[in-house]
Amino acid sequence: MHMPTCRHPGHPVEPRGGRWEGFRFPAGGYAGIHVHLNLQFCDGLLVGNGTEILGLARVIGVYGLHSGVVSILLTETNGTTIELEGEFMRCGIKGIWTDEAGQIGTFTLWPRKPLPD
Numbered sequence: 001m002h003m004p005t006c007r008h009p010g011h012p013v014e015p016r017g018g019r020w021e022g023f024r025f026p027a028g029g030y031a032g033i034h035v036h037l038n039l040q041f042c043d044g045l046l047v048g049n050g051t052e053i054l055g056l057a058r059v060i061g062v063y064g065l066h067s068g069v070v071s072i073l074l075t076e077t078n079g080t081t082i083e084l085e086g087e088f089m090r091c092g093i094k095g096i097w098t099d100e101a102g103q104i105g106t107f108t109l110w111p112r113k114p115l116p117d
Contacts, residue, residue, distance in 0.1 A: 022109035
């Protein structure tokens with residue numbers, strides 16, 4: 001099944017908005033932090049909201065449709081910010097995250113499949 005967020009060399013496709021989920025893994029750690037996001041993509045900008053370990057989060061970011069580079073800033077309700085720097089990989093986004101306390105790790109996000117009608 002072809003997912004519309006998949007990147008094909010030379011034929012980039014606008015990422016699909018909607019529900020995304022994934023994990024943040026601390027460097028050297030095995031226990032991932034589950035992330036649920038509702039994202040909207042439009043002309044290189046992404047916005048949304050979601051939940052993470054600290055609760056609700058606002059999401060804002062940018063992406064390069066041709067380069068595949070993605071930069072996302074999660075702002076938790078308590079003011080904590082987490083930066084996600086990555087790229088589109090097949091049918092998701094993978095990269096490195098950092099927070100204002102200096103913690104670092106990896107992350108993976110993917111679009112949730114829509115429910116059948």
